[in-house]
Amino acid sequence: MTAFHILIEQHGDEQQMQWRPTTLNEPGAGEVRLRQSAIGVNFIDTYHRSGLYPLTLPSSLGMEACGIVEAVGPEVSELKIGDRVAYAGGAVGAYTTHRIMPESKLVIVPDGIPDDLAAATLLRGMTAQYLLKQTFAVQAGQTILVHAAAGGVGQILCQWAQSLGVKVIGTVGSSKKQALAAQWCDWVLDYSSDDWVAAVRDLTQGLGVPVVYDGVGADTFLPSLDCLAPRGLMASFGNASGPVSSFNLGILAQKGSLYVTRPTLGHYTSTRAALLATAEDYFAALAAGLVKPDIGQRYALQDAAQAHRDLAARQTTGATVLMP
Ligand SMILES: NC(=O)c1ccc[n+]([C@@H]2O[C@H](COP(=O)([O-])OP(=O)(O)OC[C@H]3O[C@@H](n4cnc5c(N)ncnc54)[C@H](OP(=O)(O)O)[C@@H]3O)[C@@H](O)[C@H]2O)c1
Structure with a gap:
């Protein structure tokens, strides 16, 4: 045919x-x-x-x-x-x-x-499933950071996290998306204009978040490490702004014995x-x-x-x- x-x-x-x-x-x-x-x-x-x-x-x-x-x-x-x-x-x-x-x-x-x-x-729903329940099993009462929160994966990830009792800090790239993402985030930061790293630290009383879910990649990877609590996990699952280039592994020690994973749905x-x-x-x-x-x-x-x-x-x- x-x-x-x-x-x-x-x-x-x-x-x-x-x-x-x-x-x-x-x-x-x-x-x-x-x-x-x-x-x-x-x-x-x-x-x-x-x-x-x-x-x-x-x-x-x-x-x-x-x-x-x-x-x-x-x-x-x-x-x-x-x-x-x-x-x-x-x-x-x-x-x-x-x-x-x-x-x-x-x-x-x-x-x-x-x-x-x-x-x-x-595809996005299964991605949100494994990120929230398998890559890092979020717990009620935690506060997490989700980049591109108004996007396809972002919307599902944030809504599902909230339903599990998690507080969500979302980032977006424009004021139009800020209003949208506010429907499924507890706080929304505009990473094109806000000092979002400082804001995340303020919102978590200086403690940082236990996990960052990052589908944006090149633009957000390094600053996101400064948003993590000691021994926190950077789940870098996408490259919307370009792939993350190599980085000095020692940064993970300096910034709090951090973990990094680059997961993909197929696995x-x-x-x-x-x-x-x-x-x-x-x-x-x-x-x-x-x-x-x-x-x-x-x-x-x-x-x-x-x-x-x-x-x-x-x-x-x-x-x-x-x-x-
Ligand atoms: N690893 C996996 O298993 C897996 C599975 C599914 C998706 N992903 C990845 O997850 C990410 C989101 O996927 P999606 O399909 O749901 O896309 P999407 O979030 O609907 O769209 C990507 C968003 O990324 C943001 N962004 C930031 N910098 C950008 C740039 N320079 N160019 C374009 N967009 C930029 C934009 O939101 P703002 O305007 O708010 O910045 C854009 O709307 C992608 O990187 C994708 O490859 C990975």
Whole structure:
């Protein structure tokens, strides 16, 4: 059958993203074919496009989507035609109308969770899950620092942390986002203008926070170390402002015997059991209203390049979805 997808033949800017037909084979052993109904846009898609995280080219883009199983291959044991499923990982290539996927990467979307919400937030929701409960298990009564608090991961992370009894200091890059993030942060600092390191120390009575969740990277990494309490953890999970370059390890001793980790979702969902447990915990939080992620932007799949421009220009809030 013929599907349509966004294809890049070279790494580069958004102009590399072309809308093209592609031929899909029948699903092989352990695979199913999906008719995709909604596709999530993540910051990592821009790294795949630009070549910060290189791909084997030509390639489509995208890590997550929701859809209906419309054909099953041999040796498929869990899924059947008509099942509504989502994925957030595996091979790159979600920006497409139809897709062959291994059943092992798919999770059933519970009734009551709309396709667009599942597609646009499963990756970020599972990221928030492992960051808050596995990388550093937050405890009620703690105060934490979350960068880019108005963004896709930021919104879910902050809402979920608050539901666990944690106080959240969030940072944002503009006054417009400050008002938004105030809905799910106890305090919001504008890192484009505030002396946010001093403010964090003031808000924690000079003690610092036990963990910083940082998806911004280059601009925030070093100053964030000054926000940590002794033996605190810097969870550096993204590069929105650019990757963190090498640094003197001795800084960690000077600033309080600190820990640093650079986690990624794939390593927290590498087994079927871990993927299901992480996804189910996120879907349960969604169903219980502990997290209420916004889809801040919607685009037609053909217009994915505009979604990338807006994400890079810091024009987006919450999650972004492409509709095939
Ligand atoms: N390791 C993992 O497992 C994992 C999983 C998912 C996402 N991530 C990472 O988490 C981060 C957030 O992902 P997301 O998809 O939810 O994106 P997002 O937070 O919705 O967007 C990124 C935000 O970063 C902030 N930012 C700061 N400096 C920036 C710059 N120079 N250029 C662009 N944005 C800048 C912007 O917010 P302000 O305007 O408020 O500054 C922007 O809106 C990304 O770095 C992503 O790669 C990591």
